[in-house]
Amino acid sequence: MENALVSVPHNWYLLLSSLLFCIGVMGVLFRRNVIVILMCIELMLNSVNLLLVSFSAYAQNADGQVFVFFVMVVAAAEVAVGLALIVSIYRNVASTDIDSMKKLKW
Amino acid sequence: MAQYIFYALSIVTILSALYVVFAKSPMYSVIAMIVCFFSIAGHYVLLNAQFLAIVHVIVYAGAIMVLFLFVVMLLNLNQEPDKSHGKLLRVAAAISGGMLFLVLLLSLNTSETGTFILPEKSDIGLVEHVGKKLFNEYVLPFEISSVLLLSAIIGSVVLAKKES
Known part of the structure; x- marks a missing residue:
């Protein structure tokens, strides 16, 4: 197979990841279920990861891929804590x- | 050849991401999210980042989505379709998402561009290269991230524990 970096222009990756990020933003605004909102945040993190990997591959610099590795670590920690919070909120408000979590909105 | 693989992967990625947002039940959202993560892993392979592709499949599709699936089943959310916002709010969400995409597109369109000098064969994404970078320059953040993971473990156990 020929080198994909040559046959796909880098602009396509910029376009794809900005579209993915906007779908994530729209999902956060669109849905009321907290779990789906958390998944849309994951979608935004992944679009940024994809952009970092594409820049690192095209610029031939491995620093971007190390950053993506750290982003994955932070995302895993964030999801674990976020889902624990959702479970403990569900225990209180069922x-x-x-919209059922607006007790701080006084 | 490679560009057709890129187009197919991109279509799968975008469609499954849209399905995550618009699916009626959270269960379908989780399944679509897994498809989306696998196609992003395919993008990483296409970009010659094999190490990250494997880590992405293990961490995201293997661990994070299982956690999501577990919580959806634990809370019994797959029974009824959840209610959505009012019509006005939904239209506003769609318009603001589209406007953000338009702004990003226009800023990309008007920004200055350079050219990348592409090599014949790219091997920076292999385990050897990334591992050398990780354990030479970035060894301190690597160790600190283990402390972060430990605190996340303790925090999630404390938060999810039933108080007596």
């Missing part, structure tokens, strides 16, 4: 609806 719902994962974002």
Whole structure:
């Protein structure tokens, strides 16, 4: 197979990851379920990861891939804590609806 | 050849990401998210970042999505389709997402571009290269991230524990 870096222009990766990021933003605004909102945040993190990997591959610099590795570590920690929070909120209000969590909004 | 693989992977990525947002039940969202993560791993392979592709499949599709699936089943959310916002809020969300994409597109379109000097054969994404970088320049952040993971373990256990 020929080198994919030559046959795919880098602009396509910019376009793809900005589209993916905007889908994630739209999902956060669109949905009321907290779990789906957390998944959309993961989607945004992944779009940034894809952009970092593409820049690191095209610029031939491995620093970007190390950053992506650290982003994955932080994302794993964030998901573990976030899901624990959702479970403990569900125990109190018996719902994962974002509108049922507005006790701080006084 | 490579560009057709890129197009196919991109279509799968975008469609499954859209399905995550618009699926009726959270269960379908999780399944679509797994498809999306696998196609992103395919993008990493296409970019010659094999190490990250494997780590992405193990961490995201293997660990994080299993955690999501576990919580969805634990809370019994796959029974009823969840309610969505009112029509006005949904239209506003779609418009603001589209506007953000437009702004990004225009800023990319008007920014100055350079050219990359591409080599014949790219091997910076292999385990050897990334591992050398990770354990020479970035050894301190690597160790600190283990402390972060430890604190995340303790924090999630404390938060999810039933108080007596």
